[in-house]
Amino acid sequence: MRIREARVDDVEKIAGIHVASWQSTYKGIISETYLSNLTIESRVKNWLWTFNNLNDFEKVFVAETEEGNIVGFSNGGRSRYHEYKHDGELYAIYLLKNYQRLGIGRMLFRSVVESLKENGCTSMMLWVLENNPAVSFYKSLGGRSIGRKTITIGGDRLVELAIGWDSL
Numbered sequence: 001m002r003i004r005e006a007r008v009d010d011v012e013k014i015a016g017i018h019v020a021s022w023q024s025t026y027k028g029i030i031s032e033t034y035l036s037n038l039t040i041e042s043r044v045k046n047w048l049w050t051f052n053n054l055n056d057f058e059k060v061f062v063a064e065t066e067e068g069n070i071v072g073f074s075n076g077g078r079s080r081y082h083e084y085k086h087d088g089e090l091y092a093i094y095l096l097k098n099y100q101r102l103g104i105g106r107m108l109f110r111s112v113v114e115s116l117k118e119n120g121c122t123s124m125m126l127w128v129l130e131n132n133p134a135v136s137f138y139k140s141l142g143g144r145s146i147g148r149k150t151i152t153i154g155g156d157r158l159v160e161l162a163i164g165w166d167s168l
């Protein structure tokens, strides 16, 4: 497994992982209707927009097998939440279900952290749904709860936690 910076021609693969991982991760958390209506085509559009509008030091990384199959991605950059003192943000990290709990998430996480540090960031935050087992992943990597808010997805009110690392 290797982690490399993503290229714009990876968007189809990234979008496919995004949809599959949302559907497996958020089953029972986000409404079935919302999840079944997610499409790779609309995610491709979102990811193309992301690649064309990367902020100052935003990076996208992919995890790729020796055979060249992309199985996960991470994305981070400057924090978008100025109410928190943390200057970097992990925007997204998703792996296909069959590749979870093998240490790949930790590698994708570290790639974002290293890139933030290279760009002068000293801290980092992210948002995660309270019921997502990924909360334990972030806590095992030293994150701590720094805030919470209620959001609406597919008509359901859900609680998101802000997790922060005061020092990278």
Ligand SMILES: CC(C)(COP(=O)(O)OP(=O)(O)OC[C@H]1O[C@@H](n2cnc3c(N)ncnc32)[C@H](O)[C@@H]1OP(=O)(O)O)[C@@H](O)C(=O)NCCC(=O)NCCS
Binding pocket: 021, 025, 093, 094, 095, 096, 099, 100, 101, 102, 103, 104, 105, 106, 107, 127, 128, 129, 132, 133, 134, 136, 137, 138, 140, 141
């Ligand atoms: C969250 C995610 C990126 C973590 O990556 P991963 O490769 O599965 O995690 P790792 O194998 O690197 O785990 C590192 C440590 O985190 C902790 N951890 C990871 N997943 C966990 C889980 N589901 N429950 C409890 N602890 C967990 C463990 O301490 C683990 O170490 P261990 O396996 O030696 O016990 C991955 O599971 C994933 O893509 N999940 C679905 C999508 C998602 O929820 N993304 C986050 C959205 S905010």
